[in-house]
Amino acid sequence: MSRRLVLGLLCAVLAWGSAALAHERLVTHLGNPATRFAPPLKTQEDLRRMLLSPALQADVIEILRQGDYLGDLQDFRDAVAKSEVREIHIPPGTLLTAMSTRRKGKAILLHQVRWAGTEPIAAYAFDFESKGHRYRLTAPKPCSNFWVEKQLPPPAPILTLNCVSPAEQPLPRAFETCQRVGNSGNAALAQLTLTLPIPAATQVLSSTGGAELAADRLTWQVRDLAPGGSQLLCATLVAERPGVVSFLGTAVAEHTLQSACSTRVYGIPAVLLEVVDQSDPVMVGNEVVYVIRVLNQGSEALRHVRVVATLEDSQSFLAGSGSSEVTAVDSRITVAPILLEPKAEAAWRISVKALKAADVRFAVELQADQFARPINETEATRQY
Numbered sequence: 001m002s003r004r005l006v007l008g009l010l011c012a013v014l015a016w017g018s019a020a021l022a023h024e025r026l027v028t029h030l031g032n033p034a035t036r037f038a039p040p041l042k043t044q045e046d047l048r049r050m051l052l053s054p055a056l057q058a059d060v061i062e063i064l065r066q067g068d069y070l071g072d073l074q075d076f077r078d079a080v081a082k083s084e085v086r087e088i089h090i091p092p093g094t095l096l097t098a099m100s101t102r103r104k105g106k107a108i109l110l111h112q113v114r115w116a117g118t119e120p121i122a123a124y125a126f127d128f129e130s131k132g133h134r135y136r137l138t139a140p141k142p143c144s145n146f147w148v149e150k151q152l153p154p155p156a157p158i159l160t161l162n163c164v165s166p167a168e169q170p171l172p173r174a175f176e177t178c179q180r181v182g183n184s185g186n187a188a189l190a191q192l193t194l195t196l197p198i199p200a201a202t203q204v205l206s207s208t209g210g211a212e213l214a215a216d217r218l219t220w221q222v223r224d225l226a227p228g229g230s231q232l233l234c235a236t237l238v239a240e241r242p243g244v245v246s247f248l249g250t251a252v253a254e255h256t257l258q259s260a261c262s263t264r265v266y267g268i269p270a271v272l273l274e275v276v277d278q279s280d281p282v283m284v285g286n287e288v289v290y291v292i293r294v295l296n297q298g299s300e301a302l303r304h305v306r307v308v309a310t311l312e313d314s315q316s317f318l319a320g321s322g323s324s325e326v327t328a329v330d331s332r333i334t335v336a337p338i339l340l341e342p343k344a345e346a347a348w349r350i351s352v353k354a355l356k357a358a359d360v361r362f363a364v365e366l367q368a369d370q371f372a373r374p375i376n377e378t379e380a381t382r383q384y
Contacts, residue, residue: 088124121142122140136151158184159181161259177263180231244263271371275362286354288353296341299342308364309364311362314356315360357384360381
């Protein structure tokens with residue numbers, strides 16, 4: 001049988017409970033004049049007068065200091081004067097965070113007080129705010145032993161939005177961009193609308209989550225997102241050309257939230273170099289025409305495409321024309337550099353004279369900024 005110590009600290013009888021309740025104080029009756037903070041409260045105005053009484057101000061401030069009130073004293077006084085006071089009833093068995101009392105006339109605050117009476121306690125209460133926190137003041141009517149406790153914010157959803165997209169992606173490979181919507185709050189998010197504009201020169205291949213594609217944007221409707229839950233809403237796209245593809249998702253619920261990310265789409269350089277003689281074999285003294293063709297087979301523009309042909313001593317340069325200017329110095333034939341867009345083609349015609357009989361190799365070298373090594377091609381011509 002646990003030992004019980006009767007305490008006359010509150011406006012009631014307080015007792016230490018069993019070991020399980022070692023940190024609680026039990027109150028079983030109300031109305032002890034020796035331990036009440038002030039006389040019983042009969043009206044809301046009694047509560048206001050008590051809390052604003054000059055004679056009790058030092059004791060009121062002491063109770064606030066011993067509790068968890070972190071607000072401004074003037075905010076408290078304004079709340080006492082103006083707040084809407086309501087009457088509440090505290091059921092038997094309720095564990096109260098605190099309750100003021102008096103010990104030898106001195107105002108003190110006790111914590112963890114359980115109402116162990118047989119009837120509900122009639123009390124006054126009002127809520128107020130100070131310095132960004134919300135508080136509730138409660139005062140039992142029979143004894144006025146008030147206390148102030150910080151209130152947790154009411155349950156509410158909190159919308160989060162994050163954009164997920166690869167940093168880089170080669171053309172023409174498709175890639176996926178996603179918007180992760182989440183609820184980091186402590187209540188379900190009833191509904192939100194998520195929109196994602198589709199960047200120019202980008203095609204949507206598919207999407208998840210029942211998205212609707214219209215007017216160059218994807219729209220999702222998300223409903224009943226549970227606390228701590230999230231959904232990943234994705235679209236698979238393919239870009240038509242290299243560049244930075246930017247995504248800006250917008251989620252609208254009670255508030256609007258945006259999330260941005262981007263993917264750098266880059267091209268793959270690839271080239272086809274062909275050299276063809278238009279006549280073979282060639283009689284000495286006659287002209288032979290070589291056609292040089294360069295095709296950009298890749299998905300990236302080729303910058304500073306340079307072509308150089310080298311003649312053997314059995315041939316001499318006559319003329320050249322084509323996609324850029326052709327010049328010749330001794331046996332070296334050079335075309336002016338060009339920019340070659342994806343799938344575009346450039347061509348040059350080089351006319352040379354067969355000087356003597358030989359098994360000739362007309363050698364062509366191509367260079368561009370995207371290639372670390374030159375690309376070589378030769379065309380064999382029999383001169384007789």
